[in-house]
Amino acid sequence: MKRILIGIKRVVDYNVRIRVKPDGSGVVTDGVKMSINPFDEIALEEALRIKERAAAEEVIVASIGPADCQQQLRTCLAMGADRALHVQAEGVVEPLVAARALLKLVEREQPFLVILGKQAIDDDNSQTGQMLAALWQRPQATFASKLELDGEKARVTREVDAGLETIEVDLPAVITTDLRLNEPRYVKLPDIMKAKKKPLETLTLAALGVEQRQRLKHTRFDPPPQRQKGVKVKDAAELVAALKSKGLL
Amino acid sequence: MSNRILIVAEHDGAHLNASTAKCVTCAASIPQSEITVAVCAADAAAVAAQAAALQGVAHVISLEHPANAHLLAAVLAPQIAAIAGPFTHVLGPSTTFGKDLMPRVAALLDTAQISDIMAAESATRFRRPIYAGNAIVTVDVDSGSKVVGTVRMASFQPAASGGSAPIEKSAVSAEIPSHTRFVSVSAARSYRPDLQTATRVVSGGRALGSAESFQKTLYGLADKLGAAVGASRAAVDAGYAPNELQVGQTGKIIAPELYVAIGISGAIQHLTGIKDARTIVAINKDGEAPIFEVADIGLVGDLFQIIPELERLLG
Numbered sequence: 368m369k370r371i372l373i374g375i376k377r378v379v380d381y382n383v384r385i386r387v388k389p390d391g392s393g394v395v396t397d398g399v400k401m402s403i404n405p406f407d408e409i410a411l412e413e414a415l416r417i418k419e420r421a422a423a424e425e426v427i428v429a430s431i432g433p434a435d436c437q438q439q440l441r442t443c444l445a446m447g448a449d450r451a452l453h454v455q456a457e458g459v460v461e462p463l464v465a466a467r468a469l470l471k472l473v474e475r476e477q478p479f480l481v482i483l484g485k486q487a488i489d490d491d492n493s494q495t496g497q498m499l500a501a502l503w504q505r506p507q508a509t510f511a512s513k514l515e516l517d518g519e520k521a522r523v524t525r526e527v528d529a530g531l532e533t534i535e536v537d538l539p540a541v542i543t544t545d546l547r548l549n550e551p552r553y554v555k556l557p558d559i560m561k562a563k564k565k566p567l568e569t570l571t572l573a574a575l576g577v578e579q580r581q582r583l584k585h586t587r588f589d590p591p592p593q594r595q596k597g598v599k600v601k602d603a604a605e606l607v608a609a610l611k612s613k614g615l616l
Numbered sequence: 617m618s619n620r621i622l623i624v625a626e627h628d629g630a631h632l633n634a635s636t637a638k639c640v641t642c643a644a645s646i647p648q649s650e651i652t653v654a655v656c657a658a659d660a661a662a663v664a665a666q667a668a669a670l671q672g673v674a675h676v677i678s679l680e681h682p683a684n685a686h687l688l689a690a691v692l693a694p695q696i697a698a699i700a701g702p703f704t705h706v707l708g709p710s711t712t713f714g715k716d717l718m719p720r721v722a723a724l725l726d727t728a729q730i731s732d733i734m735a736a737e738s739a740t741r742f743r744r745p746i747y748a749g750n751a752i753v754t755v756d757v758d759s760g761s762k763v764v765g766t767v768r769m770a771s772f773q774p775a776a777s778g779g780s781a782p783i784e785k786s787a788v789s790a791e792i793p794s795h796t797r798f799v800s801v802s803a804a805r806s807y808r809p810d811l812q813t814a815t816r817v818v819s820g821g822r823a824l825g826s827a828e829s830f831q832k833t834l835y836g837l838a839d840k841l842g843a844a845v846g847a848s849r850a851a852v853d854a855g856y857a858p859n860e861l862q863v864g865q866t867g868k869i870i871a872p873e874l875y876v877a878i879g880i881s882g883a884i885q886h887l888t889g890i891k892d893a894r895t896i897v898a899i900n901k902d903g904e905a906p907i908f909e910v911a912d913i914g915l916v917g918d919l920f921q922i923i924p925e926l927e928r929l930l931g
Contacts, residue, residue, distance in 0.1 A: 384884070385750035394751050461728055462719065490746050491865070492731045497689065497719035506690055506796040509716045512859065522799065526859045527712040528812065528868065529628075530803035534688065537795040546849065546866060547859065582728040582761060587754040591745070591891065597912035603925035606897065609913050613895060615874050616930075 369423045371414040372478040373448065374469055374496075375430040376404040377439045378489040387590045394588060403439045406484025408446075409544040412551040413514060414482055415447045422516050425449045427476055431460050431468050437567060444562035445554045451567040459581050464572070466498035471575040473503060478539060480521070485510050485543040496543035506536035509543040619649045619739045622703040624696055624721075625667050626713045629657060629685070632666040634813045635709035635767075637774030642767040643707055644672040644775065646736045652677060653781075654699065656692050658685040660785075668781040676783040686798035687713060693720035694790035700725055700762065704739065710766035710869075711812070722764035729764045730755055734771040744768070748865040749888040769812060770871035770892040803860070811861060814844035816874040817893075819863055822850040823879025823900070823919060830856040833923050834878065840930045846870070848880045864889035879919050882907025899923070 379385065380400040387394050403411075414426045428443040429452040430436040440451040454468050473481060486493035500507035508514075508523035512531065515522045516538075525532045526545045572579050600606045610616045621643040626633040636653065643651045652675040653667040660678035668676045677699065683691050696717075700706050706721060708714035710732045722729040735743040740757045742765065757763050811817060818838040824830040830851065838845045847857035849864055863870060865885040871892035878899045880886060887910055890896060898911035899919050908914045915922060 379747070381885075385747040387751045394747060463723060463726075463728055466723060486866070488748065488865070491748065492729070493715050494719035494722070494729050494731065497716065498723035500690070501693060501720040501723035504793075506793075507716070507720065508796075509689070510712060525712075527801070528860060529801055530858065530860045532801040533799040535797045535799050540795075545859075547853065582758060583730065584756040585753050586741075586756050589752045589754075591749055591752055594891070594896075594910045594912075596909065597896075597914060599908075599914045599916065602915070602917070603922050603929055606899075606913060606915050606922075606926065607929045610874075610895075610897070613912075615895060 368425055370425045370427060370476055370478040371417060371423045371480045371482060372472060372476055373407065373411045373414050373426065373428045373443070374481070374483040375407045375411070375428050375439055375443055376484070376487045377401050377430065377432055377436045378404045378487055381405055381488055387588045391587045391589060401435065401438070403442060404484050404487045406486060406544050408551040409546070409548050410482040410484055411443055411446055411448060412549045413544065414480070416549065417516065423480070427452060427478070429454065429469065429472050431456050431465050431572070433457055440567055441562050442554060444565040444567070445558045446552060447558070450565055453567060453569045454575065455569060455571045456579055458579070460579065461581060461583065462492050462494035463498055464577060464579055465495045466502055467577045468572055468575055469495070469499050470502045471577060473499070480539060480542065482542045482544060485545055496541050500541040503541070506540040507543070508534055508536050508540060510545045511542050512545045512547045514542060514548065619646050619705060620703045621646060621649050621651050621705040621707060622700060623651060623653045624692070624706070624708040624714070624717065625653050625655045625663060626687070626709055626711060627655065627657065627663040630662055632663050633709070633711070634774050635711050635714070635769060636667065637670055638769055638772040639707050639709055639767045640670050640672050640775035641772040642733060642736060643705070646705065646739050650674050652703070654679060654696060656681070656684045656687065656695055658682055664783045668783050669777040669779055670775045671777065671779040672775050673779055673781045676781050677786045678783060679786055679788050681788045681792065683792045688796050688798060689717040689720045690793050690796040692717055693724055694792065695788055696721045697724035698790040699786060703762070705763040705765065707765050707767055710768050714766045718764055718766050725762055725764060727762045727764055729766070730757070731766050732768040733765045734768045748885055749891055750884070768869065770869045808838060809842065809844040811844040811846055811863070812868055812870060815872050816841050816843035817846045817870060817872045818843045818876045818878065819846035819848065819880060820851055820857065820878050821848040821880030822854055824851060824856055827856045833920065837923055837927050840927055843874070843876070848883070848886050877907050877911070878923065880907055881905040882910065
């Protein structure tokens with residue numbers, strides 16, 4: 368069966384204004400809205416489109432994290448994923464641990480494509496896809512804005528600093544998504560009902576044989592330095608004068 | 617020297633990218649550091665010479681192989697991992713080149729990566745932004761673990777040149793995969809300064825209204841100021857500007873002396889990209905736009921009247 372595996376991370380919604388706890392022990396996440404990492408939603412959308420073109424037969428979504436992740440996995444099933452895998456883990460799951468867990472799922476499910484978001488908007492690491500590709504000894508195509516499948520190969524357009532780079536990779540491969548790959552669909556109410564009947568399997572890191580090692584300790588969280596509020600000028604001439612007085616012109 | 621630091625050079629085959637000089641500055645801020653730069657290329661001579669001239673660099677290793685004609689992560693990572701043994705730290709720039717490559721290196725070395733290093737407080741303690749820069753986390757690495765990291769470009773000045781490190785050729789012993797192949801790159805070559813390193817940036821948002829208007833309104837002003845051109849995500853999504861101009865959490869994070877935001881409302885993800893700018897100027901018709909919260913100089917009004925007037929005043 369031609370399968371695509373998608374990695375999903377539950378993150379603080381991108382509209383939430385992040386606040387650092389006064390004691391510097393973390394950021395406030397109690398009671399804030401949680402969502403699917405937006406880049407992962409793009410990854411799922413891409414997989415669904417591939418399946419709709421009959422270039423894949425099954426779309427599997429996987430998430431590693433606490434029990435609450437199942438809310439996001441259900442949303443993915445409502446979007447159209449066929450089944451979900453929840454790898455239960457409490458506490459910090461570093462990208463290398465996530466990559467090792469995904470590798471175990473890859474070995475089990477044998478997908479021809481793994482699509483992940485290019486970064487999670489909470490820790491902004493941008494590592495997991497590349498690490499999975501390294502451990503799997505397969506190609507990676509990161510920051511993808513276009514994905515074309517052609518038999519045993521994929522042609523991927525990547526958003527890089529210089530512009531757009533196109534590479535060709537043999538399949539199976541790991542793709543990470545950039546913003547402009549697609550626009551994810553909205554979930555329809557009847558699909559939410561249907562999603563409740565779709566299979567969601569719960570696993571643990573230990574059962575997969577993955578050690579939840581934490582190599583980096585987060586010892587302190589600080590708010591970023593605030594910029595001083597500036598001045599308002601009333602027209603272009605005053606703007607030029609203000610720039611001159613700052614020695615910028 | 618107790619900290620031996622390997623930096624992976626970013627280049628285009630002929631020129632060393634300024635990102636490498638910034639990595640050198642970051643590495644030099646780690647106490648008791650000895651810095652080596654690795655240049656992977658088909659013909660490394662020119663780039664290795666530029667790396668050897670950076671102050672603070674003690675050694676340059678050139679890794680020449682025909683497969684290094686294009687800097688593909690899958691091709692480079694095993695080569696870097698193969699020479700990383702004696703080093704305590706392996707650093708690359710937090711550009712799309714380094715973001716693509718370094719986690720692959722870290723996984724091959726079975727170690728964690730610290731992304732977007734903004735400060736090194738010691739050889740094992742680093743600071744980095746999370747949540748789009750809305751929090752800064754201090755990260756401690758187990759001593760004895762190899763540190764793999766990417767260096768945040770807006771946090772470091774490039775190292776000066778004037779050095780003369782020895783260049784040593786190293787044979788490529790790693791097995792090079794053939795499963796990943798370069799096809800093409802479409803880069804709009806511009807005579808304007810590079811966005812990532814420019815001292816002045818003029819940036820436009822959705823309020824510009826169209827690609828034609830973006831060009832007509834912004835490029836003249838940018839040229840008058842000798843500035844690079846940037847764009848908000850909204851402007852890039854709308855097709856007004858190409859993707860490589862995007863500034864923000866998922867685009868480029870920059871630190872120019874002067875940033876002029878024109879018709880940009882200032883979404884939090886955009887502000888992430890410009891926090892380190894010395895002076896921010898905002899021109900926007902909505903006086904309540906969040907960009908004015910961070911602007912040093914704000915001007916509320918119609919950009920289509922203000923910009924031509926500004927150009928005229930600048931002569």
